[in-house]
Amino acid sequence: MNDAHVIADIDPSREPIVLVALDDPEHNPKLFACRTCGNAYSVKQVGILNARDMAINCTDCNPKTYACDMCGCETPRYWTRCYSCRHEAKLAAATEVVDDGGPYCAFGGDTYYFDMGEAADAGVDWVSPCTVSYPQINADSVLETLLDDMFEDSSIDDMAGVEAFYAAVKSFNDAQTTPTYFGDDKRKIRVPRDTDGSPEGRDAQRLDGEAATAGAEGIAQPSGSEQSA
Known part of the structure; x- marks a missing residue:
């Protein structure tokens, strides 16, 4: 099948505008243009069949819809995965590490916390440990x-x-003493929570943890009255 036959065998309602050189006696197509918006596609650059197809299926007039390859929801142009699923995939791929004492960055975000309690108060489930850098001249x-x-x-x-x-x-x-922090999304730390998520509950967890540590080290714990005092 030659190109001339292909070009002739089309639906007239979808026929793109064909631009030819005035001095070309054979009227060979130079450009194919979208009939609606006028966007033109060069035969020289992409070939006659591709130029015609691109003019007929102009992406400005017939925008392609993109869907997330995980959940199927519609995504912005050229995105194959929605933000939520991208975040979940990145979180799943990260290595869980122990709390290094901070500072922390909200996982996948740009909010920084100097205390784990701040992250818990913000409702964050996961944080990343941070790398620290200082201004340096090479x-x-x-x-x-x-x-x-x-x-x-x-x-x-x-x-x-x-x-x-x-x-x-x-x-x-x-x-140099002024640090800059960068969250490391290849690592993750789970933000600890008590049953009701309250700061009081976190303090109780901390005290229980300190008591357990002290008990393991053989340190006598004060009685309730001594604690109150």
């Missing part, structure tokens, strides 16, 4: 950038004060 990278602006075959040996520069950068890096 001395080698700075020098390489300078070399790019120098003459060909130049090297660090052609610079003066390199050792002093490295010392200054080290001093600067060592002096």
Whole structure:
């Protein structure tokens, strides 16, 4: 089947606009355009059959619907998985680790907590432990950038004060005390909860845990009256 036969054998109501060169006696199609919005598709770029098909099935006039491959709900354009299922899949793939004492990041989110109780109060079920970084200058990278602006075959040996520069950068890096936290979504920590989710219940759990730890270490526990005092 040749292209000419394919182009002739179409439903006239869906016929795209065909653009040809005025000086072409054979009137070979150059572009196919959507009859509704005018979006044009080049024969040279995608081929005559693809250009025609793209004009007939213009995505602006006939937007394709996308569905989540897990739950089947409709998703935004080009998304194959909804946000909720993406979150669940990421959570399932993460490794559960013990509480490292914080800080924490809401799993899959950008809210940070410095105390596990804050996460519990916010109703979060899972948090990620955080990696911590400080402002740092990469001395080698700075020098390489300078070399790019120098003459060909130049090297660090052609610079003066390199050792002093490295010392200054080290001093600067060592002096930084302002941290930046990044949640690690490859790891997860379950947020502990009591039966009613109240802060009082969490405090009771903490006290029970401390008592159990002390008992295991052979430390005598005070009586109720001593605790009240």
